Amino acid sequence: MNSLWTDILNFILPPRCLKCGKILKENTGLCTECFGEINFITTPYCHKCGHPLETVVSHDSKILCGNCLKKTRHLFRLSRSAFSYDEASKGLIVGFKFNDKTENAKFLAQTMFVAGADIFAVGIDVIVPVPLHLTRLISRRYNQSALLAKQLAKLSGCPVDNTSFIKHRRTRPQVELNGIARVRNVKGAFSVKYPEKIEGKRILLVDDVLTTGSTLKECALALKRAGAKSVDTLTAARVI
Numbered sequence: 001m002n003s004l005w006t007d008i009l010n011f012i013l014p015p016r017c018l019k020c021g022k023i024l025k026e027n028t029g030l031c032t033e034c035f036g037e038i039n040f041i042t043t044p045y046c047h048k049c050g051h052p053l054e055t056v057v058s059h060d061s062k063i064l065c066g067n068c069l070k071k072t073r074h075l076f077r078l079s080r081s082a083f084s085y086d087e088a089s090k091g092l093i094v095g096f097k098f099n100d101k102t103e104n105a106k107f108l109a110q111t112m113f114v115a116g117a118d119i120f121a122v123g124i125d126v127i128v129p130v131p132l133h134l135t136r137l138i139s140r141r142y143n144q145s146a147l148l149a150k151q152l153a154k155l156s157g158c159p160v161d162n163t164s165f166i167k168h169r170r171t172r173p174q175v176e177l178n179g180i181a182r183v184r185n186v187k188g189a190f191s192v193k194y195p196e197k198i199e200g201k202r203i204l205l206v207d208d209v210l211t212t213g214s215t216l217k218e219c220a221l222a223l224k225r226a227g228a229k230s231v232d233t234l235t236a237a238r239v240i
């Protein structure tokens with residue numbers, strides 16, 4: 001859009017802070033105060049799973065957490081999240097996911113693009129959003145992860161694949177469940193419809209929130225079974 005139309009549009013419908021609704025001079029997503037409240041995940045964090053680390057015991061930027069050190073095989077290559085899912089960020093995510101605040105996608109994807117710098121630096125071939133089951137997609141009218149993937153594609157220049165990976169079985173909302181029930185709930189719920197588009201590819205799996213990781217793990221297993229070369233994960237928020 002040219003700048004005159006942007007100016008007119010901003011005059012009629014000025015950009016507002018996505019959190020508190022305050023009018024913004026520029027469309028930065030959040031006002032300075034709300035931005036300052038978000039707990040962005042910054043170093044030190046585990047190089048592999050992205051979990052924040054309390055203390056730095058080494059200046060090695062590829063430091064691993066205790067969990068990742070114990071593992072001999074990793075399902076994910078790298079995992080990153082932009083900020084902590086807490087009282088300060090909850091409204092942004094809940095509004096985006098359940099209350100049609102699709103305008104949040106742009107800001108959330110911008111924070112994800114910054115948090116995922118390591119992933120984009122090592123290289124990916126395609127961005128794949130965590131899919132919704134068709135009935136959920138019809139009732140919600142949009143897949144919030146697909147909106148994030150679309151914005152990330154614009155920022156990174158990497159293509160999105162919205163059709164090869166599907167959720168073929170309905171599941172209960174993960175928020176209603178805990179621990180092992182979450183794992184069972186999503187078991188075998190995802191599949192690859194067009195394996196030829198996944199085979200040999202470095203996949204970036206995108207979702208809004210990482211809670212226990214059950215959904216992302218189940219997705220990665222299905223993608224790996226279909227021959228994906230690697231799977232990285234990138235979420236806006238993460239429960240810490």
Ligand SMILES: [Zn+2]
Nearest residue numbers: 017020031034
């Ligand atoms: Zn604000």
Ligand SMILES: [Zn+2]
Nearest residue numbers: 046049065068
């Ligand atoms: Zn780790």
